[in-house]
Amino acid sequence: MRSHNFNVNIQNAMKLLTTRQVIVRVAIIFSSAEFLIMQALKIIPHETGTYSEAVLDTALLAALSAPAIYIWVIKPFVDARDEALAQIRQLADVDPLTRLANRRLFLKHLEKAVASIARHKIYGALLLLDLDEFKPINDAHGHNAGDAGLVEVAKRMQSVTRSEDVVSRLGGDEFLVLISHLDVDELIARNKASLIAEKLINLVSQPLDFHGETLRVGASIGIRLLGFEEREIDTVIGEADIAMYRAKQAGKGRVAFFDT
Numbered sequence: 697m698r699s700h701n702f703n704v705n706i707q708n709a710m711k712l713l714t715t716r717q718v719i720v721r722v723a724i725i726f727s728s729a730e731f732l733i734m735q736a737l738k739i740i741p742h743e744t745g746t747y748s749e750a751v752l753d754t755a756l757l758a759a760l761s762a763p764a765i766y767i768w769v770i771k772p773f774v775d776a777r778d779e780a781l782a783q784i785r786q787l788a789d790v791d792p793l794t795r796l797a798n799r800r801l802f803l804k805h806l807e808k809a810v811a812s813i814a815r816h817k818i819y820g821a822l823l824l825l826d827l828d829e830f831k832p833i834n835d836a837h838g839h840n841a842g843d844a845g846l847v848e849v850a851k852r853m854q855s856v857t858r859s860e861d862v863v864s865r866l867g868g869d870e871f872l873v874l875i876s877h878l879d880v881d882e883l884i885a886r887n888k889a890s891l892i893a894e895k896l897i898n899l900v901s902q903p904l905d906f907h908g909e910t911l912r913v914g915a916s917i918g919i920r921l922l923g924f925e926e927r928e929i930d931t932v933i934g935e936a937d938i939a940m941y942r943a944k945q946a947g948k949g950r951v952a953f954f955d956t
Contacts, residue, residue, distance in 0.1 A: 713773050721769050729760040791865040793843055794850035802864035802872055807929050809876050813922050819885030820876040820922040823893055824936035825853070827869040827900070828914035828948045841906045845913060852899045856892070872933070886921055886953070893917040893951040901949065916943040920954045 713721075733756045737749070789801035797805070806822065813820045827849065834842040846869065853863050853871060862874040875892060878885035897915045904911040918939025920932055935954040943952035 713769065713776075718769055718773075722765060725761050725764045725768065726757070729757050729764070732760065733757060794847055794865045796850050796854075796871070797862055797864040799864065799866060802862060802866075802874070803929055805862045806874055806932065809874055810922060810926055810929065810932065813876070814924050814926045817924050818880050819878045819882060819924075820874070821878060821885070821889035821892075822920045822922060822932055822936045823873040823875065823889070823896070824866070824918045824920075824933070824940045825871040825873065825896060825900070825915050826917075826940050826944070828916055828944070830869040830913050833911050833913065837906065837909065837911065841909075841911060844906050845904050845911055848904050849900055849913070849915075852902075853896060856895045856899055872936075882921070882923070889919050889921060890951055890953075893919060897949060897951065914949045916940055916948050917951045918943055918954060919951060 730753075733753055736756075737753070789798060790796070791798045809820055827845075830842065830845070833845055846865070849871070850863070850865065853873065857863055857873060857875070860876060862872075864872040864874075866872050873892075873896070875889060878888045897917060900913065900915040904913070918936045918941070920936040920939060922932070939952045939954035943950040946952060
């Protein structure tokens with residue numbers, strides 16, 4: 697599953713040089729550099745005292761060793777550390793199973809969108825999608841089948857949304873979609889949001905294949921049109937949730953708006 701692969705990537709990125717590897721590499725670099733210096737001083741004629749020769753030896757050792765230590769010791773360590781930190785930062789904002797934005801990242805986008813919509817006077821929409829008949833899949837085929845279904849649903853949802861829109865897994869079998877810049881006219885914006893929701897329902901409802909077995913789920917969607925007034929983020933999500941339950945009560949596989 698994707699969550700496993702993502703964790704493996706983190707573990708691979710965290711494979712920094714061990715203390716023993718660092719000591720061995722530095723010792724090899726210093727001994728090799730010192731050997732070359734000693735051979736060079738034997739071949740190249742020079743007349744210096746013991747102190748001067750020691751200073752020259754030290755300077756040459758530093759000059760030869762520093763680039764090698766950077767390339768063979770410091771750079772691999774820094775690159776692996778930076779990769780690990782980047783993976784960890786991504787993990788903090790991403791759902792490990794579906795690789796969609798998690799709730800934390802989605803809330804940031806939603807907060808910005810609500811402020812932008814109020815400022816620019818152009819409608820957006822928040823869609824809350826809940827899968828219908830998802831529990832029977834877990835019960836009959838196991839959680840691996842359920843996870844595979846969630847991953848496939850996430851792919852399908854991303855395929856019908858624009859790059860500027862944000863798709864998130866809220867948790868369990870619930871997803872959020874933030875649609876920005878629909879239209880300045882409320883009715884047109886409402887119709888566009890409804891069309892997007894219908895596309896999502898139709899796409900999600902298509903059969904899923906799991907190891908040769910055909911699985912089926914549906915989806916109910918609640919829509920909270922985002923108008924020109926600024927609202928509390930949790931309130932907006934709660935209102936989309938209310939609309940979603942209205943859609944389920946109407947017979948599932950439906951779209952319902954939250955109307956104030």
